[in-house]
Amino acid sequence: MHAFNYHRPSNVNDAAALAAKSADSKLLAGGQSLVQAMKLRLAAPTDIVDLGMVKDLAGIKSDGKTVTIGAMTRHAEVTGSAEVKKAIPALAVLAGMIGDRQVRNMGTLGGSLANSDPAADYPAAVLGLGATITTTKGTHAADKFFKGLYETALRPGEIITSVSFPIPKRAGYMKFKNQASRFAIVGVFVADMGNGVRVAVTGAGPCVLRLAEMEKALGAKFAPESVAGLKVKSDGLNSDLHASAEYRAHLITVMAKRAVEAAMK
Amino acid sequence: MSAVPDRVHATLRVNGEDQQVSFAPYKTLLEVLREDLNLTGTKHGCELGECGACAVLVDGEPLLSCLELAVQCEGRDIQTIEGLAKGTELHPLQAAFADHGGSQCGYCTSGMVMTAKALLDKEPAPSRERIREALAGNLCRCTGYQQIWESVESAAKALREGKR
Numbered sequence: 001m002h003a004f005n006y007h008r009p010s011n012v013n014d015a016a017a018l019a020a021k022s023a024d025s026k027l028l029a030g031g032q033s034l035v036q037a038m039k040l041r042l043a044a045p046t047d048i049v050d051l052g053m054v055k056d057l058a059g060i061k062s063d064g065k066t067v068t069i070g071a072m073t074r075h076a077e078v079t080g081s082a083e084v085k086k087a088i089p090a091l092a093v094l095a096g097m098i099g100d101r102q103v104r105n106m107g108t109l110g111g112s113l114a115n116s117d118p119a120a121d122y123p124a125a126v127l128g129l130g131a132t133i134t135t136t137k138g139t140h141a142a143d144k145f146f147k148g149l150y151e152t153a154l155r156p157g158e159i160i161t162s163v164s165f166p167i168p169k170r171a172g173y174m175k176f177k178n179q180a181s182r183f184a185i186v187g188v189f190v191a192d193m194g195n196g197v198r199v200a201v202t203g204a205g206p207c208v209l210r211l212a213e214m215e216k217a218l219g220a221k222f223a224p225e226s227v228a229g230l231k232v233k234s235d236g237l238n239s240d241l242h243a244s245a246e247y248r249a250h251l252i253t254v255m256a257k258r259a260v261e262a263a264m265k
Numbered sequence: 266m267s268a269v270p271d272r273v274h275a276t277l278r279v280n281g282e283d284q285q286v287s288f289a290p291y292k293t294l295l296e297v298l299r300e301d302l303n304l305t306g307t308k309h310g311c312e313l314g315e316c317g318a319c320a321v322l323v324d325g326e327p328l329l330s331c332l333e334l335a336v337q338c339e340g341r342d343i344q345t346i347e348g349l350a351k352g353t354e355l356h357p358l359q360a361a362f363a364d365h366g367g368s369q370c371g372y373c374t375s376g377m378v379m380t381a382k383a384l385l386d387k388e389p390a391p392s393r394e395r396i397r398e399a400l401a402g403n404l405c406r407c408t409g410y411q412q413i414w415e416s417v418e419s420a421a422k423a424l425r426e427g428k429r
Binding site: 052 | 273333383398
């Protein structure tokens, strides 16, 4: 790792000020992607602003309509939360599928979203549920947050503080994972919001995306057979040593079907 | 909230003892444990959070010491493999790994044992499935998983029977 200046602010305003002071600063949340990138010299920030001591960024609240999760809340906390399990069980299940136990003890919701890894799990829930991302500079609708490969609507120095997930009527998440890393080769989040259905796919494209055709079919009838026959085009999907674009397209249909099955249980 | 200069002077609580350490802020917990505290039982594996060889317990939870900056662990309770034995008496997990062949080349063992300890501290009688899930982030290149799971089951039984 290259040397850097280390900062440990105790509140989010100081964190934002510190992050803004240097052109090449990085916010350190759980560090499960950033520290790795720094070791590989893919990232070499001059300044690290550690959010670990900013206590008001962690925690889970539910008011019956939405579940709000602090940006620094660890995956292990979300998957074990009685409130999340009760309000949005699919979200607790998703958090429990991220990486392994060690990673879940460190990784955070905000870190995952800000990084926007194309194979990350959380973006599927955020887009699938139409969540609202609150930052130090305002709010972002999920539909306008994910911009591309590792790219989001966040501006420099903007810090995610929490995410509010609307509670769906029912929802399910299913992923075909890479056996070693447990990243999603394809992950599909399906949510019946009561007034419509949302389908979000991670792992398949440069960033998480929605599938209008599946949403329409599930809106007409929320059942696995509604999507089982829908073929997804492979244009623009990722192709790598784990799976070709065509295989990913195939997996989207299979995972969507299983996600609907999970939601109906 | 001031910037930390070349070296950090921190108190790390390792295996129940406060240790005054001075280290560069970019050092990982793994590096500080091994290089500054001479606790070499925790191993460098993949260095990228994939293999689990470097797993230690921080505040009772297993995490990857290769992806954690040491400076992030100030004031937290760090447990490493060196803290398990009491004098010459092995922890039941260590004894079980030896008795059941849970350790072949030994490189993954400390990460396996520490991760298993975190599980048994919370769940005294985990199913095989739970043990497998808990150790999913720890790779054994000797592929001795069967013996590792048996070791954890045997240690769980010993602990339930009050051996320690």
